[in-house]
Amino acid sequence: MxxxxxxxxxxxxxxxxxxEGAAAAAKARLLDRAGARIIRDEMADAAIAIVAIEDDAAATAAAGRxxxxxxxxxxxDRPALCDFTLPxxxxxxPVIIAIATGGASASLAKALRQWLEAMLPASLGGLAEALKTAxxxxxxxxxxxxERRAFLDGLLMRGGPLDPLARHADADETIKTALGGGVEAGGLEHVALTSTDPDELTLRAARLLAGADRVYHLPDVPPAILDRARADAERIAASAPPSDVPPGRSVFIGWSGA
Incomplete structure (x- = not known):
């Protein structure tokens, strides 16, 4: 990363x-949507700045100052001069999804945005508000x-009661009903790898890694696989599955047939 x-x-x-011009106007519209106070004076006090100057020499000089x-x-359009990029x-x-390519291709980021726009339902923001209220x-x-994480992961999993990619007429009532029931136990789940390629993970394996609080793994499991776990999940190298695990969701990653 x-x-x-x-x-x-x-x-x-x-x-x-x-x-000035169309590019600067587009940046102004974006900043206005975010509620920023746009300042056109280079010498003003601010924490960040956007340089939308077309001339290379003038843009480079302004960025340097x-x-x-x-x-x-x-x-x-000058990645080498950027301290940050606009995705x-x-x-x-309140759900905001940002797509960045590190300045490699704005067209690729745009294509991915268009794909996600078509895939994500308009009700997604309402779902987020319902979860906040609850x-x-x-x-x-x-x-x-x-246990809280396990409960919410169960609601939000693919095909679950609050699958984020589905439309929900009354997310508040769904959460209320679920709170009246039980919760899926945490415990230890097993993932058996057949390849070192993370793109060949099964949907079940990808879901388990994404929701795990801690990931036990054989020492030779490649980092590319471990990176599919949550960024803040604890990673623990182990030669065998642990006999006792703390509360929450744990996963042990081994090799198929081992």
Whole structure:
């Protein structure tokens, strides 16, 4: 991962925008949607700046002056000058999906955005709001963080009651009904690999890795497989499945036939 994806809260905050023309106008519209206070003065106080100047020499000089003041810069179509990039965005507020290619291809990011726009239902934002509203009740029902995660993962899994890719007429009622029932136990699940290629993981294996709190694995399991687990999941090299695991969801990764 060459850069760390972050979401900045810009509401009411100043952002320097330099340049004229269609490209600069597009950046201004994006900043306006985020609630930023657009400043056209290069010498203004701000934490970030966008340089949408077409002339190469002028853009490079402006980016250099801004960087010298400790301001993070995005220089349009000039990846080498960028401290941060502006991704393609899928907006299902409060769900925001950002797609970046590290400056390699804006067209690829756009194509992926269009694909996701067609795939994700308009109700996704409402689902997020329902989950937010239910947060206190879920916490009261499941004091253990691992159990809470298991409960929510069960609701949101593919084909589950709140599958994010399906349309939901009343997500609030679905959560209320689920809270009145039980919760899938955590425990230890097993994933048997047949290949070192992460793209050959089964859907079940990919789902288990994505939802695991900790991943036990044989020492020779490649990093590309382990990277399919949650970024904050604990990774533990082990020669065999553990006999006892903490609360929450655990996965042991081994090899098929071993």
């Amino acid at each position: 060459e850069s760390l994806p972050v979401f900045l809260s810009l509401k009411g905050r100043p952002v320097i925008l330099l340049g 801004l960087k010298a003041r400790g301001i993070l810069v995005n220089a349009m 393609a965005i899928v907006d299902r507020s 947060r206190a009740k879920v916490k009261a029902r499941f004091a253990d963080a691992g």
